[in-house]
Amino acid sequence: xxxxxxxxxxxxxxxxxxxxxxxxxxxxxxxxxxxxxxxxxxxxxxxxxxxxxxxxxxxxxxxxxxxxxxxxxxxxxxxxxxxxxxxxxxxxxxxxxxxxxxxxxxxxxxxxxxxxxxxxxxx
Amino acid sequence: xxxxxxxxxxxxxxxxxxxxxxxxxxxxxxxxxxxxxxxxxxxxxxxxxxxxxxxxxxxxxxxxxxxxxxxxxxxxxxxxxxxxxxxxxxxxxxxxxxxxxxxxxxxxxxxxxxxxxxxxxxxxxxxxxxxxxxxxxxxxxxxxxxxxxxxxxxxxxxxxxxxxxxxxxxxxxxxxxxx
Numbered sequence: 001x002x003x004x005x006x007x008x009x010x011x012x013x014x015x016x017x018x019x020x021x022x023x024x025x026x027x028x029x030x031x032x033x034x035x036x037x038x039x040x041x042x043x044x045x046x047x048x049x050x051x052x053x054x055x056x057x058x059x060x061x062x063x064x065x066x067x068x069x070x071x072x073x074x075x076x077x078x079x080x081x082x083x084x085x086x087x088x089x090x091x092x093x094x095x096x097x098x099x100x101x102x103x104x105x106x107x108x109x110x111x112x113x114x115x116x117x118x119x120x121x122x123x
Numbered sequence: 124x125x126x127x128x129x130x131x132x133x134x135x136x137x138x139x140x141x142x143x144x145x146x147x148x149x150x151x152x153x154x155x156x157x158x159x160x161x162x163x164x165x166x167x168x169x170x171x172x173x174x175x176x177x178x179x180x181x182x183x184x185x186x187x188x189x190x191x192x193x194x195x196x197x198x199x200x201x202x203x204x205x206x207x208x209x210x211x212x213x214x215x216x217x218x219x220x221x222x223x224x225x226x227x228x229x230x231x232x233x234x235x236x237x238x239x240x241x242x243x244x245x246x247x248x249x250x251x252x253x254x255x256x257x258x259x260x261x262x263x264x265x266x267x268x269x270x271x272x273x274x275x276x277x278x279x280x281x282x283x284x285x286x287x288x289x290x291x292x293x294x295x296x297x298x299x300x301x302x
Contacts, residue, residue: 029299040284041288048281050274056276065281072285072289075242078236078241079238081236082237083238083299085152086153086302089302093150
């Protein structure tokens, strides 16, 4: 395998491109999801108030919907956290992949990606 | 020189082979994508939305047992089945901790904040409450529409809003796992 020295500027540009591409794509997904969820929670809060005023909701049913709204907010937060973790994983793998490829090219040996200290190696 | 190469090359080839074999590894912080979970979610969602469309015209509790009870139970069962799939799938070690003595409590903690499981729990709770309400009182029709600017006070809208929000969470996360 031929070797080539690392061009730091080119590597930096490549790392930025890789990370930015993933983050921009995922932020779009996360933003869209967050907007839908916040809108849905606001709509549900408004509905609970309106249905209570019209007498459609008994106190027992109102408590159920309030509890469900609380659970939905928790689910939203957990999902948001999960989506961010997926993005972190993708960025981490992409950056390490680019770095390891550059080093591998420089020393003439293809390097294995390291298993993260906090993650699980998978093939 | 020849003997030097002969003694070095097999070792180098072996190391290079191992490196190549391992070069496909990556770090995993979230569970793997499951097409079967996404398919099951989409199937159950289509049937649930059909049920909402059916009851939105207004239904009487007298027709519950004959016309809708089996549908409710089937849907609740489907979402519970997906929930079991989600709970049973392998989780990355990072979510559980690196200790060699992982306890049941550690697993329960991870599952308690697992995105899709919470959403499916809520969906099952919503459909169960809706079923029980239908069996007792039926539903008044939706007049203006659940997503219209003029709020429709029909109970169905409350159930449908809660269902839709949590289904969105489950499907968004499960789809994002495809990476």
